[in-house]
């Protein structure tokens with residue numbers, strides 16, 4: 001591989017990152033000092049430069065790198081061939097006709113959420129994050145998938161104590177994700193030769209394995225999650241065989257028709273495997289793991305950040321509430337797909353919240369060809385991270401980037417922007433497969449919250465310590481105060 005030398009920069013990566021984040025309050029990048037320290041220890045000999053992925057967080061934000069970046073490396077990765085086959089197989093399960101059938105489950109779980117929140121009415125404040133996470137995990141698992149494992153964020157007992165299983169499962173996801181983030185922040189200088197980069201990476205991993213207790217926690221968390229999902233798959237397969245319960249699937253010929261009725265994701269995978277795609281149990285498990293992670297952590301973060309902003313901007317909250325009143329006219333009925341599509345203002349609120357607080361703050365890609373960014377040549381073969389967080393704050397595209405302004409998503413404003421000015425779901429072939437699912441889920445949860453409670457955030461934006469992990473979360477949760485909205489006819 002030809003080694004292209006980039007122009008050298010002298011500044012320290014961690015300093016550069018913090019400097020660019022100062023206007024946002026305290027953004028915690030607590031893995032970076034450790035990582036940089038590790039790197040320094042290993043790369044003490046010249047000419048290895050400290051110029052690294054960390055800078056690309058900055059560069060990628062200011063220059064469009066999307067067109068030359070082809071495939072991803074990093075989290076939840078699989079080989080290109082495997083990814084392509086699985087993506088093709090899973091895509092029909094996100095068809096709008098199928099999503100329609102999920103609206104009921106969104107409502108069912110959101111109803112439980114607002115009921116559970118009643119006990120917080122009158123309290124001086126509480127962290128809404130755990131409540132929302134439980135709701136989102138329950139939605140993604142649904143009773144079919146979670147049967148035997150993490151069912152019961154809501155008190156419906158599973159075969160073993162549901163609450164315990166929720167804890168095991170959620171904690172496993174959390175520990176694993178944290179540890180994965182730690183591993184991913186091992187930085188390798190991009191102008192090092194391929195051999196040197198591999199050597200550095202191996203040494204980093206070795207140090208990580210030997211010197212930290214994190215690895216044990218990571219392994220334990222991950223194995224708990226994997227075993228849990230293995231059990232669920234076996235259990236589900238056994239049940240399908242026993243009861244030959246295929247009646248929930250309509251065999252009317254086309255790919256979409258097969259899934260018209262609501263079936264759990266796991267059922268769809270099991271069917272697809274039988275259909276000849278020949279997924280092994282381990283491959284099914286990998287998909288379930290991915291969905292459990294991608295499908296709940298991302299949405300719960302997004303919902304919580306939106307609640308936070310609504311709790312700060314009461315004018316926006318009132319406007320969103322008025323829109324809901326217009327749709328439901330005081331009724332407590334659950335939303336239909338048509339209702340959700342009519343929530344245009346709430347959609348703008350959600351999009352603007354995701355702009356300021358993207359659940360996935362960055363993603364990795366492997367460069368297939370050399371790329372010029374800001375006068376620097378980054379050679380093919382490098383793994384880079386693209387910062388969604390910074391990209392969404394480009395002042396050329398969003399003139400007042402820190403201001404929370406849902407009108408940024410008025411159609412006429414969107415039409416004037418670069419297509420990649422806003423990429424919370426990434427872009428290109430490996431973008432988020434669940435974005436429509438996520439938008440419907442968010443609208444349902446948020447509309448339930450707004451219809452039943454008036455929200456007040458107890459912290460200011462600058463007081464929130466943001467953790468830039470795989471998922472961007474507030475370190476100490478989101479503290480809210482809620483009061484019921486009194487309706488003449490319907491009280492909760």
Ligand code: HEM
Pocket residue numbers: 072074075083087290291294295296298299302358359360363364424425426429430431432433434435437438
């Ligand atoms: C607000 C909510 C969400 C956000 C912000 C989000 C964001 C993203 C982003 C940025 C990626 C690309 C990651 C990368 O390239 O490394 C991604 C991938 C993915 N997301 Fe989401 N996501 C959300 C919700 C969901 C939901 C609800 C599901 C499933 C029901 C889901 C399933 C997936 C899957 C399976 C991938 C991998 C796609 C592939 O590699 O082909 N996501 N998501």
